[in-house]
Amino acid sequence: MFNPDPSAKPVNTKLPRDVIMMVEKNNLVMAIKTLAADENISIDEAKSRIDAYETQLKVKQQQKLNTIASKQGIPNQAISFDREQEIEDNPEPLVKNRVKAASQKQDFKSLQTGMDSKLNDLGYKKPLLPYWLKRLLMIAILMIGLFWILWRVFG
Incomplete structure (x- = not known):
C-alpha cells in the first residue's frame, strides 16, 4: 500500500x-506556477501543497x-503504486548498425538496387514504358490530332 511520509507536517491541501485539474492531468509545473501566482505564495x-x-x-x-x-x-501486494519495477540483471549489449558516409551517387544506387530487389521479391515486373513516358506520348498524340483537325478545318 502507498504510505505517505508520516513525518511531514500537515499542509493545507x-x-x-x-489547479486540481492540472494536477490530475500531471501538468505539475503549470499547476505550481498557477497556484503560486493566484495565492501570492512562493x-x-x-x-x-501540490505534493x-x-x-x-x-x-x-x-x-x-x-x-x-x-x-x-486479488491480493493487495499485487496492486501497488510504490513497488519498484523489476529490472533485468543482464541487459543485452547495444549494437550499432551504421553505414559509412558515401557519396550521393552511391546512396541513390544502393536505394535503387534495394528497391529493385524488393520488387523482384514481390514478383513485380517493370512496364515496358514508364508512366511518365506514356503520359507524354498521350499529350503529344492529342496535340498532333488537334493540329491536324485545325489544319483540315482552316487550311
Missing part, C-alpha cells in the same frame, strides 16, 4: 479547481484499488 510552498494533495490523491486511489481487489480476490 485545499486547492483551486483549475514556489516552494505551492510545490509542498500533499498528490499524495492524498494517491492514497485514495490505492484504497479504491484495494477495495476492488479484495472484492475480486
Whole structure:
C-alpha cells in the first residue's frame, strides 16, 4: 500500500479547481506556477501543497484499488503504486548498425538496387514504358490530332 511520509507536517491541501485539474492531468509545473501566482505564495510552498494533495490523491486511489481487489480476490501486494519495477540483471549489449558516409551517387544506387530487389521479391515486373513516358506520348498524340483537325478545318 502507498504510505505517505508520516513525518511531514500537515499542509493545507485545499486547492483551486483549475489547479486540481492540472494536477490530475500531471501538468505539475503549470499547476505550481498557477497556484503560486493566484495565492501570492512562493514556489516552494505551492510545490509542498501540490505534493500533499498528490499524495492524498494517491492514497485514495490505492484504497479504491484495494477495495476492488479484495472484492475480486486479488491480493493487495499485487496492486501497488510504490513497488519498484523489476529490472533485468543482464541487459543485452547495444549494437550499432551504421553505414559509412558515401557519396550521393552511391546512396541513390544502393536505394535503387534495394528497391529493385524488393520488387523482384514481390514478383513485380517493370512496364515496358514508364508512366511518365506514356503520359507524354498521350499529350503529344492529342496535340498532333488537334493540329491536324485545325489544319483540315482552316487550311
